[in-house]
Amino acid sequence: MSERSRHALIWAWTLAVLVFIYLPALCILLASLTASRYFLFPIQKWGLDWWRKTFASIEIHQLFETSISIALCVTVVAVVIAFFGALAFARYNWKGRTLFQKIVLLPIFFPQSVLGLALLLWFNAIGLQMSWMTAVFAHLVWIIPVVTLVISIQVYSFDPALEEAAFDLGASRLQVFREVTLPVLLPGIVSGSLFAFLLSWGNFPLSLFTTGADTTIPEYLYAKMVAGYTPGVPVLGTVSTFGAAIILLGGYWLITLRRRAQT
Amino acid sequence: MAALHETGRGLSQGARNALPLLLFLLIGFAAPLIAVVAYSFMPARSFGLIHPPTLENYAEVFTGNSYISFTWSLLFAAITVFILALICYPIAYGLARVFGRWSPILTLLFTIPLFVSENVRLYGWILFFIKNGVLLGTLKSWFGIEPESWLFTRGIVLLGMVYVYLPFMLFPMTLGVSMVPNETREAARDLGATRWQVFREVDLPLSMPGIMIGLLLTFVLAVGAIAEAKVLGGQTIIPITHDIEIAFTYAQNWPLGAALAVLLMLVVGTLVILVLKRFDLDAILGRR
Numbered sequence: 422m423s424e425r426s427r428h429a430l431i432w433a434w435t436l437a438v439l440v441f442i443y444l445p446a447l448c449i450l451l452a453s454l455t456a457s458r459y460f461l462f463p464i465q466k467w468g469l470d471w472w473r474k475t476f477a478s479i480e481i482h483q484l485f486e487t488s489i490s491i492a493l494c495v496t497v498v499a500v501v502i503a504f505f506g507a508l509a510f511a512r513y514n515w516k517g518r519t520l521f522q523k524i525v526l527l528p529i530f531f532p533q534s535v536l537g538l539a540l541l542l543w544f545n546a547i548g549l550q551m552s553w554m555t556a557v558f559a560h561l562v563w564i565i566p567v568v569t570l571v572i573s574i575q576v577y578s579f580d581p582a583l584e585e586a587a588f589d590l591g592a593s594r595l596q597v598f599r600e601v602t603l604p605v606l607l608p609g610i611v612s613g614s615l616f617a618f619l620l621s622w623g624n625f626p627l628s629l630f631t632t633g634a635d636t637t638i639p640e641y642l643y644a645k646m647v648a649g650y651t652p653g654v655p656v657l658g659t660v661s662t663f664g665a666a667i668i669l670l671g672g673y674w675l676i677t678l679r680r681r682a683q684t
Numbered sequence: 685m686a687a688l689h690e691t692g693r694g695l696s697q698g699a700r701n702a703l704p705l706l707l708f709l710l711i712g713f714a715a716p717l718i719a720v721v722a723y724s725f726m727p728a729r730s731f732g733l734i735h736p737p738t739l740e741n742y743a744e745v746f747t748g749n750s751y752i753s754f755t756w757s758l759l760f761a762a763i764t765v766f767i768l769a770l771i772c773y774p775i776a777y778g779l780a781r782v783f784g785r786w787s788p789i790l791t792l793l794f795t796i797p798l799f800v801s802e803n804v805r806l807y808g809w810i811l812f813f814i815k816n817g818v819l820l821g822t823l824k825s826w827f828g829i830e831p832e833s834w835l836f837t838r839g840i841v842l843l844g845m846v847y848v849y850l851p852f853m854l855f856p857m858t859l860g861v862s863m864v865p866n867e868t869r870e871a872a873r874d875l876g877a878t879r880w881q882v883f884r885e886v887d888l889p890l891s892m893p894g895i896m897i898g899l900l901l902t903f904v905l906a907v908g909a910i911a912e913a914k915v916l917g918g919q920t921i922i923p924i925t926h927d928i929e930i931a932f933t934y935a936q937n938w939p940l941g942a943a944l945a946v947l948l949m950l951v952v953g954t955l956v957i958l959v960l961k962r963f964d965l966d967a968i969l970g971r972r
Contacts, residue, residue: 431778435790438775442797442850445808448818452811460811462821506705508698511969515698522965525705528713530901530956532908534925535945536716538932542723542942543716546733562712565705574969619799625911630932639801646807646915655811658804665799673792 446662453655460650471652481657487553488622488637494557495621499568500614506565507572507609512579525566533563537630544631551633559631560621567620568613575609608676615672619665717949723942731938741943750944753924758951760921761906764845768853768902769895771846773861776854777887780862791858798851806844806915810835836918844912849905853898859968860894861887893968900959904952924948 452460456468475481509515510522528536540559541551549555583605587597603610625639632640638657645651725737728744775794779787797805812818815833823829834840864887872882888895910925924944931941 428782431774431782435775435778439793445805445812448808448811461816462818463825502704502708505701509702513698518698521702523960526960530904532904532952534908534910535948538945539716539720543719546719577969623799623801625801625803639803643803646803658807661804662800666796669792669796
């Protein structure tokens, strides 16, 4: 087989897998655009009624509020802790570093449903009332390590000579941090925040056991799915799929713009 | 190694930066796991940690038929990992070697589904496979044939798992494949190695760290899978996570659920520690 046809095959395979990946999202989009109560394909009557009804519902507003509050809190805390964690992970050469790297990975390599249950037992043992705030904590256990890895990748390509040059030129520790370290690592921090927000927004297994009386969007969707068909499910599903796509593409675009501005 | 502070000051600085994260994992990860272990030694159907420890839950687990769910979980996870390795290797190779400037945007397209709740994505498959859904509806109206729906079969559960965990295999694998220097590959070609030999002797061993991480990550996540069997599989298979969840919810038997969780944690933990011990994470994540 020639190099050329081999590459064509790899392209074809990759595109086929992408179709496979986006097929369910397409089905959900189609289902959200039917006017009828049940989903029948090919669609007889198109309409946006279910979109209107879903967005008019007060219950849905409540869900959005809970999910966004959790995701925002998770993002802020995760990025701060993970930023320093990433410096320890990739920047400084210290005695416990390889052990630290492996400890950080453990929560990622752990079944999330079991982690959710473990946190439920732990909160119960110390007498904590479950609410969206305990869910923030639960999300953090999994998301901080992920964000640490994401920022670490940026930190690996960071040249400490820049910091030392700034020190030599008489900058204070705070100045170096604000004027050198932070701007250089900014793309890593931006992608870390995107990861934190979106992973928290879409998380189900950890929320399931730790939100108590509050409900997030993935939990609501799950409850509706198990109970039977509601046209609100495809609407919310479409919103969360395209929401994630827009946020990520936007973030990617911002990072490329910045990179272009720098060179 | 030039990118390092090799001074005495750097030593303590690293530890200082690691401290918040380590403290957090202590109360957010280590403590909950200890709580699970503690609960697993409590008498059945108790909710506190105040009782004298007992082994009755483990006795119940080993005499009962949870081994069936354990086998299903491990078997399906293993098959998922195997299929994913075959699907992802060409793509990882493409992302690292072939696609060039298209690589970032393709990577992004593979990333997006990661952030959509897996429930939503599995629900899309229901709409695809359900009676009068996208697939069967099309077949009916175009060709007039009406096959049985494939929903609630084992094959569909497997498809759901392969689908959900694909990015977790793909990204570590891509990191691994991009670690193989092109010069080594070309040198092997110049010395007369066939394409297959290059793959077996150069590509595979040199990208092994990334591949192993991908295998491990997908296996661990797939063992913990619960939604696929529930949403797509009806009750055709009962994974161990389902048993655990039932013990915690309907059965209200936390200690039994905890004992099952401890056994699952032991399997997963042993595997993770054995594999992670062998790898230099700096090399995989790109220290220059």
